[in-house]
Amino acid sequence: MPGYTHKNIGDAKDEAPEFGFGEVGEARFGLKDDLATEEAGFSHWKLRPGKRVKFGHRHEDAEEVYVVVAGSGRMKLDDEIIDIVELDAIRVAPEVVRSFEAGPEGISLLALGARHDGDRGEVLDDWWTE
Numbered sequence: 251m252p253g254y255t256h257k258n259i260g261d262a263k264d265e266a267p268e269f270g271f272g273e274v275g276e277a278r279f280g281l282k283d284d285l286a287t288e289e290a291g292f293s294h295w296k297l298r299p300g301k302r303v304k305f306g307h308r309h310e311d312a313e314e315v316y317v318v319v320a321g322s323g324r325m326k327l328d329d330e331i332i333d334i335v336e337l338d339a340i341r342v343a344p345e346v347v348r349s350f351e352a353g354p355e356g357i358s359l360l361a362l363g364a365r366h367d368g369d370r371g372e373v374l375d376d377w378w379t380e
Contacts, residue, residue: 254279254286254343255286255287257281257284257285257321258292259278259281261284261308262278262281262284263278264276265277265278265279265280270334270337271303271304271305273301274297274298274301274302274303275292275295275296275297275298275301275330275352275356276296276304276306277293277295277296277353278293278294278363279293280293280295280299280300282365285338287365288365289364289365290362290363290364290365291312291362291363291364291365291366292360292361292362292363293296293360293361294358294360294361295356295357295358295359295360295361296357296358296359297323297350297351297352297356297357297358298352298356299351299352299354299355300351300353300354301349301351301352301356302349302350302352303350303351303378304326304349304372304375304376304377304378304379305324305354305373305374305375305376305377305378306347306349306350306373306374306377306378307325307347307348307371307373307374308344308345308346308347308348308371308372308374309344309345309366309371309372310344310346310366310371311344311366311369312363312364312366312367312369312370312371313341313342313343313344313363313364314341314342314344314348314361314362315340315341315342315361315362315363316334316339316340316342316348316359316361316362317325317337317338317340317359317360317362318334318335318336318337318338318339318357318358318359318360319337319359319360320336320357321327321352321353321355322334322335322336322348322352322355322360323338323351323352323353323356323357323358324349324351324352324353325349325350325351326347326348326349326350326351326377326378327340327342327346327348327349328346329346329366331342334357337353340341347374347377349377349378350364352377
């Protein structure tokens, strides 16, 4: 195997419909498999304008850094809601529940972190409803 892997994120499977939020946007989880990474993991989230992911999630071990690559919106972190814009980077401890809402132009985010096989996280349905 060569010392690098080249893939286009857009070619990875969109799993949002399987998780019940296909109308909200796109989600490409587990891109570590597409790139055959040994230690790094990441996902890509893309939300349509004004849409919100109503569920929150947290992890057992995985600290994540979210980077806004395009657009703007808001991010709910436990009980706090923050505004986020392009090129913002937000570090989130594993135990913090998090979710996203797109602004008027939509939002595209990368979730980056160390690979933690088996830690798909805990999903909290209807967590961001107000």
